Amino acid sequence: MKRFVIAAALVAVGVTTAFAGPIEDRQALMKGIAKATKDASAYAKGEAPFDAAKVKVLLQVYVDGAAKLPTLFPDDSKTGGGTDPTTASPKIWEDMAGFKTHAAKLSADATSAMAATDQASFAKAFGVIASNCNSCHGDYRVKKD
Template identity: 55%
Template sequence: MIRTALVALGLAIGVSAVVAQSNPIADRKEAMKGVGAATREAAAIAKGEAPFDAAKVQGIFKAYSDAAKKVPGLFPDNSKTGGETTAATKIWEDQAGFKAAFAKFDADVTKASAAATDLASFRAAFGDVTKNCGSCHEVYRVKK
């Protein structure tokens, strides 16, 4: 009986893992929405529309870093189409370049996180980090 329960539990965990990974398009859209929300928050700080808050800034950079680590793994071959994806085929043609772009983004985020100690340094660091967004979107995203 215990053995059957353990087998059933193992199967349930395995099925849960498959279900969790079964919609990479939705997962990457959700991850990028998080990046967008962090960027809007950061832009408000950079423009002076919101006060500089070191803890909030570190949270923004953490959101970026988390996405930089997660997003490259959300592009399996079976997710090239569907789900209203805007992913360009270049992602699958140039996996090394795509992954390198996210690694650069993460490295720049790490550097920015350490450098952003006040509003002026945050503005400079934020500008450097967001340049990655534009360059990646130019190559790896289909324009609507």
């Protein structure tokens, strides 16, 4: 019975996620990346003791997110509406190739950062990743008031 309840719960979560829509999916993905950024930043700044295994898990969030992100901007998701509108800039749809290039660079740089062996090498690699994030947000995100 316990297995059935767990299986039913997993199916329900999967169904809910499947019907969430691209705007909600990309917002959830970006929240996950923001959480990884906060945690990775602590390692990069030396606020947390460097742990290569934990850092690799955080970097994998970037790799996975960068792979999925370009698929979450179909033409019918240009406006959000409702109480939580999208902050995606129209430039994404005008320059999808450039947007995909940003995502690919983020993935490549996060993959390269996985080779970091200490706080100093990770801090340097993470600086490149943070720069990628800032650049992409500058180009493809509408600033909130």
